[in-house]
Amino acid sequence: MNYETVMGLEVHVELSTETKLFCACCAKFGAEANENICPACMGMPGMPAVINKKAVELGIAASLVTNSEITPCMTFDKKNYFYPDLPTGYQITQWFAPICKNGWIEIETSEGKRKITLKQIHIEEDAGKLVHDNRIGASLIDFNRTSVPLVEIVSNPDFRTAEEVVAYLEKLRLLLSFAGVSDCKMQEGSMRCDVNISVRKVGSTALGTRTEIKNMNSLKAIAAAITFESQRHINALETGSEVLVQETRRWDDNIGETFSMREKEAAADYRYFPDPEIMPIEIGDDWINDVRNSLPETSYDKYARLTQELGLSEYDSKIITGSKNLSDIFDGTMKYFDNPKEVVNWIIVELLSIAKGDNKGEDDVKIDCRKFAEIMELVDNKTINRNIAKKLLLLIWEDDIDPVLYVKENKLGMVSDTRLIEDTIQLVLKEQSNSVEQYKAGNDKLFNFLVGQVMKKLAGKADPKIVNSLLADAIKKDDM
């Protein structure tokens, strides 16, 4: 019997605002527990909700890049449930009139291109974080994330394979990160994905029993969870080994299986109703156009520009435009050093390998673009050679040194005095007379050895090209 898997996705994306959705607390990731809280986001009474305009604008941007129909007048609603990470006992979300509906995204897989349709996108506030502390046998609550703005992107059940799901998430990440909507980091939880999954016999149009899988924090985990869960469904149908129930299941990445979340089993009645404190928001054409006109370059436009206008290779361009962060580093460095090939080379070959050594990926690399460009400038104007430049980059990465100052203070500038180089060559020719003889007798390899000896005496601070040509001249003269 052949089965097909039917999936719909709910993707939560944290918006890149400075502050929270309904209060002026800092919304950035990584602060100490409860450092970014105030009476409003810790649930105290007497704090009316006033919405952050930037969050609405980023919501409009998300609607635009997903080809969605924006709701002319949207409203906010309250969703009621009790949980320790929800300090007010309700979440402010959009139930009746979300920011947009009926969008679509084109994805590309090994099967070709296809459109995934979206049901809606709504803006809502995030919940806090619970830490289960076994030492004291309690749950510890951190409200830093409470009320951080999110958009939830709800797809229709259009997905059939894990490959499609992964392609869709990759595409969403590129669209949203390049539009400045979110940094979309799965590891930090700024992009989270729940998968609604069911299986049915090929040819059937009815949907099977659906489960929702949560708690995957990488694309790999999502693909694995889908494979596991669809197989579990198929086994249940084939063998009758278990009865499928509609439920929420948690993915355990260590064990590689999904587990029923009993705590969420009771069918919840969320008692949604319109929030009387938040006035309706009209999104007119002028506002939409303003947001559209201020959208940054998309990943695809940038790829076209890099390959066509700047003459970069498809391979390099793909790496740079596959990450909003790398792409920002590229643009930032180009402002100071206008040589695209050189900049891309430094990013891909040098910067990424240093980052990799520190377990950092494309999205986490951070570099001061001005200093990065200064290194390239120092090489370009022959103040230093490439080897010293690489060492400088590492020093910037580790200690944030100022490269120009550092070169001056440590006298790393290249020896440009030809006389000094020639004298050093004469010294080496004398010391290494055996090698010189063997070279002259036809052992060509020894030329590089001699260059190396000269460089060593000059502490690496000479242009190897110049040393090469002066050495060749000297040996020739020596011959005559």
Next chain:
Amino acid sequence: MSYFIEDYGVRGHNAVALEDSIMQKGKQVTANSKILEGFVSPFNAAVAERLINAQFTVAGKTSMNEFGIPSLLNGQTEVLGAVKVVSDGVVDYALCNDIFGQYRKQAAENSCCYIHPTYGTVSRFGIIPLASSMDRIGVVCKNISDGFNVLSKIAGNDFRDGAMYPEKTYKYEISDKRIRIGIPKAVTQKDELFDENVTKTLGECFQTVDMELENFDVYKQVVYILSCAEISNNISRYDGVKFGYRTPAYRGVNELYINTRSEGFGTDVKLTALMGAMVLSQENYVPYYEKAMKVRRLIKNSLRFDNYDVIALPCSIGNDPYENLSLYALSALAGLPSVTFKHNGHNIQLVGNVKREDLLLTAWEVCRHEL
């Protein structure tokens, strides 16, 4: 009886008493509920802040119904603290939040006045919320003219409350307009004395206009359904985790919630919370909550303030608190300002159009001098 839950000992013409739902920095605030026992506010309510900036001082915190919810069963037996401090002459003014009319009714009955301002003109920042679409701070006073002076100090847009009109300040001045008073006959007839005497005497000083309050028969249902839902939602934050009362006995989080809330709330609050959950629940949302929101629009749209300036209503129609809710529902549902006061032995409620407190003040002045 004691007027205050907490008495700061301040008296004099600039002393104002605050209901225990108005937060003051560093002071305990409980809305007379065990569930908020020990809760110390880390900030000042906007109205407290503005009073202090206008050189008023806080006399103390007055007692109230738990969260401001009057009992439907027993009615209001005791005089509420905010009314009593003013009627006994302890202070000249008290501020409180009055959705259901208990303060408006009692103020008139106890020879005081009450000013219930237009919704969205006084900041709700720092007020323990009851029903957010209706909450507003009003003034108990001896004299409506003086009461408006206090109101002018606290009213005006506050960026921390998003449900407000944009005006930064309001002036409440006597108008030279000839005021037309709308008399909803079908309602005033429910109080025979009011109907016979008050409508007649009002007719001597004002032009009176016969009018109808459409759907008056369901005012109380609409205000009850909408307010219980909003209250039920607003009090879900009290769970024994972040502040206030926590039950001493629990195993697990669910029991912590249930025991804390069962021990922390009184019966009237529990009834309200349960009714709120009911009207919002999946099967009842459309017939009750959504329906009530639609009827609210019908009620708001049915008013014809081009035909009259002020609507006169009695302050009670019998002893059933639920029936009496109908009389105070109009300002709650349409956001309208009102004043209540006693005149010639009758308790009068005047309801005006949005931001036309000036006409209420003017009507009161006319009554005072001519009736």
Next chain:
Amino acid sequence: MDIDIYESMTKMSLSEPERSEISAQADRLVNSFAALESINTNDVDVLFTVLDIKNVFRDDAAIKEIPKETLLSNAPEQYDGYFQAPKTLE
């Protein structure tokens, strides 16, 4: 009215005397709500705020006014900068 369902939604448990008092009130209220049925609300939009105002926003600028310690000081139980509650996972 089936009070049990709403007790569990609102995280409350009524004592027997409370239950009978509240049930009586609740039934009376629910009976009174029947009067709404006869009102024609076809083509009427809901009204959830009386204000005819739209687009009220706050600027995206961070402000920190009250220190963490003050905000935690009301908590019945706290630990190491966290609010503390019983374990949620059994």
